[in-house]
Amino acid sequence: MSEPVPITINVNGRRRSAMVEARLLLVHYLRENLNLTGTHVGCDTSQCGACTVLLDGRSTKSCTVFAVLADGSEVQTIEGLADGDELHPLQDGFWEEHGLQCGYCTPGMIMSAANLLQENPSPSEDEIREGISGNLCRCTGYQHIVNAIQHAAERMAQS
Amino acid sequence: MIPTAFDYRRATSVAEALALLQEGGPEAKLLAGGHSLIPMMKQRLAEPGLLIDIGGLDELRGIEEQDDGDIAIGAAMTHAEIAASELLRAQAPIVAETAAAIGDAQVRNRGTIGGSLAHADPGADLPAVMVALDATIAILGPNGDRQVAAEDFFQDILTVDLEEGEIVTGVCFAPCRSAAYAKLEQRASKFALVGVAAALTLDGGSCSSARVAVTGASSHAQRLGGVEDALAGASLPDGAASAAAGAGDGLEFVNEDLHGSEGYRRAMTAVFARRAIEAAAGRG
Numbered sequence A: 001m002s003e004p005v006p007i008t009i010n011v012n013g014r015r016r017s018a019m020v021e022a023r024l025l026l027v028h029y030l031r032e033n034l035n036l037t038g039t040h041v042g043c044d045t046s047q048c049g050a051c052t053v054l055l056d057g058r059s060t061k062s063c064t065v066f067a068v069l070a071d072g073s074e075v076q077t078i079e080g081l082a083d084g085d086e087l088h089p090l091q092d093g094f095w096e097e098h099g100l101q102c103g104y105c106t107p108g109m110i111m112s113a114a115n116l117l118q119e120n121p122s123p124s125e126d127e128i129r130e131g132i133s134g135n136l137c138r139c140t141g142y143q144h145i146v147n148a149i150q151h152a153a154e155r156m157a158q159s
Numbered sequence B: 001m002i003p004t005a006f007d008y009r010r011a012t013s014v015a016e017a018l019a020l021l022q023e024g025g026p027e028a029k030l031l032a033g034g035h036s037l038i039p040m041m042k043q044r045l046a047e048p049g050l051l052i053d054i055g056g057l058d059e060l061r062g063i064e065e066q067d068d069g070d071i072a073i074g075a076a077m078t079h080a081e082i083a084a085s086e087l088l089r090a091q092a093p094i095v096a097e098t099a100a101a102i103g104d105a106q107v108r109n110r111g112t113i114g115g116s117l118a119h120a121d122p123g124a125d126l127p128a129v130m131v132a133l134d135a136t137i138a139i140l141g142p143n144g145d146r147q148v149a150a151e152d153f154f155q156d157i158l159t160v161d162l163e164e165g166e167i168v169t170g171v172c173f174a175p176c177r178s179a180a181y182a183k184l185e186q187r188a189s190k191f192a193l194v195g196v197a198a199a200l201t202l203d204g205g206s207c208s209s210a211r212v213a214v215t216g217a218s219s220h221a222q223r224l225g226g227v228e229d230a231l232a233g234a235s236l237p238d239g240a241a242s243a244a245a246g247a248g249d250g251l252e253f254v255n256e257d258l259h260g261s262e263g264y265r266r267a268m269t270a271v272f273a274r275r276a277i278e279a280a281a282g283r284g
């Protein structure tokens, strides 16, 4: 049997410590240990992006990272994006532009978009489509998601 | 999907990683970005008893111009970092562009060049580029370090010239502007069904010599000798199509799966060889 490993991860601004099995995936740690169920599991095979979180500021498929690999790091999930009752511009954009239907892909989409806007605050439509190419949506056909990200980019540029 | 249980150690230096590899023997495996290994562990295609994390090692990081002008990339550099490198964009744009075309943003944020080369997926992009650039792979093991030419490093499907207990520490190549990579990608994963890298030495409008390598089509990244011979002395870009025409014929083994038959991949090898040569010539 393998030894449990101590980890400390800063999740959405809070230090969280635990003893975990090394094989525990980050997505399971977030959902099952911390009850942060906004991060979804779509495929569990590194393809769909529903499990995307920011790991030290960069978008990461949390189904393809062990929790122990995030020890000492910062993780941001969809739950950590809003500022109190004030929605993040991306959340607002998805609301205003109808960027979702069933909503399953939405948390991952938003975290990927956050990674994109951090690197490229005013992306072209093509750059947005490339930026979210690691996230699959079975409902929207993507156009409204692209509009939502454009909406957010414009709002962030104004503020 | 849950992998089998394993022990986890985060190495704090390359020396410690080497020692842990020795200790762990055949049960031990290195983990860099985990974007090839973790999916395999989840499917229980890999069941290491000890995972040695080298992803964060400073010694394996950096993209630098060396005293002799060559460019060295540390094994733990991510595809995203390579894609964003100003040095590479200026002196070897093929490397930055190829890294930018790997998978998606999340994969590029985790996956590393060392992991990609050591894993040697038959459809991985960077191996072909390293063969075309005549790169040297730097390896450290219990008996010291050694250098291997990229074209000798890749040997078969998921098989490279790496002994148990050895670590890839980085790659090194001479700057080259007139080089380009073109791939027919698998639409979901972006792995190459066929990818061709061409590095040309140009003399005005003609090509004095060339190195051309293919990935995806065959078991491992390898040179396309026939195309290289046909390019020597060819005028470009006009001569690209005829030089590339036989590219697929020269391959002894061609992959075949639901994404592409053998015949299709052979035909596409010629098409993407032409595109890579034309793009490289356009940079001369």
Ligand SMILES: Cc1cc2nc3c(=O)[nH]c(=O)nc-3n(C[C@H](O)[C@H](O)[C@H](O)COP(=O)(O)OP(=O)(O)OC[C@H]3O[C@@H](n4cnc5c(N)ncnc54)[C@H](O)[C@@H]3O)c2cc1C
Pocket (backbone or CB within 6 Å): A046, A047, B029, B030, B031, B032, B033, B034, B035, B036, B037, B038, B039, B054, B075, B076, B101, B102, B103, B104, B107, B110, B111, B112, B113, B114, B115, B116, B117, B118, B119, B121, B123, B124, B125, B126, B166, B167, B168, B169, B189, B190, B191, B192
């Ligand atoms: C959805 C998805 C899409 C992808 N698309 C592409 C694509 O389009 N093109 C492409 O080329 N790749 C693609 N990849 C693969 C990706 O680039 C991987 O990250 C890469 O192949 C492996 O790098 P890694 O750092 O993640 O290695 P790991 O998974 O950590 O390791 C892979 C193997 O290499 C060994 N290893 C790692 N580092 C070293 C080292 N320094 N020395 C010796 N051995 C080492 C490990 O022991 C392991 O056996 C994709 C992956 C996924 C999940």
Ligand code: FES
Pocket (backbone or CB within 6 Å): A040, A041, A042, A043, A044, A045, A046, A047, A048, A049, A050, A051, A052, A061, A062, A063, A064
């Ligand atoms: S659940 Fe992680 S990529 Fe689909």
Ligand code: FES
Pocket (backbone or CB within 6 Å): A099, A100, A101, A102, A103, A104, A105, A106, A136, A137, A138, A139, A140
């Ligand atoms: S809104 Fe349903 S999967 Fe995207």
